Amino acid sequence: MILISGVCSAQNLSFSKVFQAEGKTSQEIYTAVKLWSATAFTESKEATQMDNPENCFISFSSNIDYSYGSISMAAYDGWINFLLTIQCRDGRYKVEMSNIVHDNKPTATKSCRLGVISADENSYKSFNKKVASDIKIKTAALYNSICGNIEKYVTTNQSEEDW
Numbered sequence: 001m002i003l004i005s006g007v008c009s010a011q012n013l014s015f016s017k018v019f020q021a022e023g024k025t026s027q028e029i030y031t032a033v034k035l036w037s038a039t040a041f042t043e044s045k046e047a048t049q050m051d052n053p054e055n056c057f058i059s060f061s062s063n064i065d066y067s068y069g070s071i072s073m074a075a076y077d078g079w080i081n082f083l084l085t086i087q088c089r090d091g092r093y094k095v096e097m098s099n100i101v102h103d104n105k106p107t108a109t110k111s112c113r114l115g116v117i118s119a120d121e122n123s124y125k126s127f128n129k130k131v132a133s134d135i136k137i138k139t140a141a142l143y144n145s146i147c148g149n150i151e152k153y154v155t156t157n158q159s160e161e162d163w
Contacts, residue, residue: 013117014098015143029088030056036153056088075112078104097143
């Protein structure tokens with residue numbers, strides 16, 4: 001019984017931040033996010049999961065290639081899948097990355113597939129702990145990059161562009 005409650009209370013890795021967009025309506029922010037997504041998600045693997053223009057909410061299922069960067073850890077090479085959700089309100093928007101899952105190549109051993117990434121690196125043993133820590137660092141960098149790119153689109157006044 002104690003083991004089950006411990007597993008249930010483990011938190012999955014996720015990132016979330018609210019950004020201020022002074023003077024922007026939710027629809028203006030949503031439109032900027034849609035423009036950003038048109039350039040950010042060009043692969044067929046990346047798909048819009050939900051698009052709700054009325055509530056200014058959009059989510060994407062995406063992935064990046066993953067490699068620990070060491071030949072001795074090649075069994076962990078594969079992908080990091082994640083869900084990216086963006087909610088827009090007047091004057092602010094929230095960007096969240098969740099459901100972060102590690103999947104290795106089909107030819108690799110299943111014990112090197114971490115699955116859903118836990119926020120607690122201590123829940124892993126041995127090499128898995130190193131990989132989980134590396135995934136946390138790489139997804140944090142990816143999340144920060146995505147947020148920076150979205151912020152550029154939101155703060156750019158599209159109506160001032162003269163083409």
